Amino acid sequence: MVLLFIALPLLCKYRLRPNILGVSAQSYGGLLPYILLTRPCDQARSFAEALTLRGVAVQNIVIDPILKIEAVAAPFDFAPIQGLLITSANAVAHLPADLVGSNLPAYCVGEATTRAAIKRGLTARHMGATAQGLCAAVGHENPTGPLLHLRGAHTTLDIAHHFQGTRINLQNLVTYQQIEQTLKHETYQMLQSAGRVVLPIFSPRSARLLCGLDLDWTGHIAVAISQAVSKPCRMAGFGEVIVSPKPNTVSMLDVTTPLMAAKSG
Incomplete structure (x- = not known):
């Protein structure tokens, strides 16, 4: 009881x-x-x-x-961005207002995250089951940049660092933080x-x-x-x-x- x-x-x-x-x-x-x-x-x-x-x-x-998820203020000039990398549903939930309904290409991890991104007005595709799989798929496609990885303050893979020194121009943007809870x-x-x-x-x-x-x-x-x-x-x-x-x-x-x-x- x-x-x-x-x-x-x-x-x-x-x-x-x-x-x-x-x-x-x-x-x-x-x-x-x-x-x-x-x-x-x-x-x-x-x-x-x-x-x-x-x-x-x-x-x-x-x-x-x-963990508790909280938004992070993320002022950014999105005008040059040609595509987004989204590796979690939290990034979709904290999508910057300027990107909602933008129809930007979004390369996503996971089918559920992809569906959520489509609902927010992005041209989203499921590109891998993991961040590593996403990087491999994006590297193979070699899309026109610049690209932007929307991510949390803590991440298992720094995708911008992963593509450093390659033809792919990619930046990170932290839009939420994962706060430890007792x-x-x-x-x-x-x-x-x-x-x-x-x-x-x-x-x-x-x-x-x-x-x-x-x-x-x-x-x-x-x-x-x-x-x-x-x-x-x-x-x-x-x-x-x-x-x-x-x-x-x-x-x-x-x-x-x-x-x-x-x-x-």
């Missing part, structure tokens, strides 16, 4: 939709683990809703973001006493922040979106580290859902 009380207020007040299976995950039998979502709140809420549609019970989902006391209690907890982890920075906490991870499972995310989890001593076959949300759901439907212990 205590953990049920913890889970509900941390769900960022998202509206639960009926799940397509018509039954809760508890109906599969046995005591279930908890799932802790530490993504920024909007993204965590979306992932939680997707889990419930797959039959995971809402009382087994806890949202406690370890986990709630109730979340610490859950991780220390609730038995097995499943943590889907979507970025190397989130992994590093989580793994830097003074916690014993041996009883818990990390679901990593990439090998880069899995490395700090293995070093921190997670009881099990599972790497998603593909670096996208659907693949993360495919890996996480069966863990939530299985008996713990």
Whole structure:
């Protein structure tokens, strides 16, 4: 009952939709683990809703973001820019007003980010599943520049530096920042006493922040979106580290859902 009380207020007040299976995950039998979502709140809420549609019970989902996304004022002369590189949905959400409806070509990572960019009035194409894949695709196309990478203050790949010394003229523009958050006391209690907890982890920075906490991870499972995310989890001593076959949300759901439907212990 205590953990049920913890889970509900941390769900960022998202509206639960009926799940397509018509039954809760508890109906599969046995005591279930908890799932802790530490993504920024909007993204965590979306992932939680997707889990419930797959039959995971809402009382087994806890949202406690370890990162908060905030806009950064980014004055910039966009007139010369011939194309954009977008590697995250956060960059689309914080698209500078001058670029909304501009129809500029946008080379994107991920299909969901591509769709979001199209809705904001960009001529967007899905060019890769990762930033490295995007760089390879853009390098092959060798587009006319200058190009602009819209990014957060923290990034796994400095794309402007990657193309330095090549024919591709590309600059960085930071439009948002990822601010570290302290986990709630109730979340610490859950991780220390609730038995097995499943943590889907979507970025190397989130992994590093989580793994830097003074916690014993041996009883818990990390679901990593990439090998880069899995490395700090293995070093921190997670009881099990599972790497998603593909670096996208659907693949993360495919890996996480069966863990939530299985008996713990």
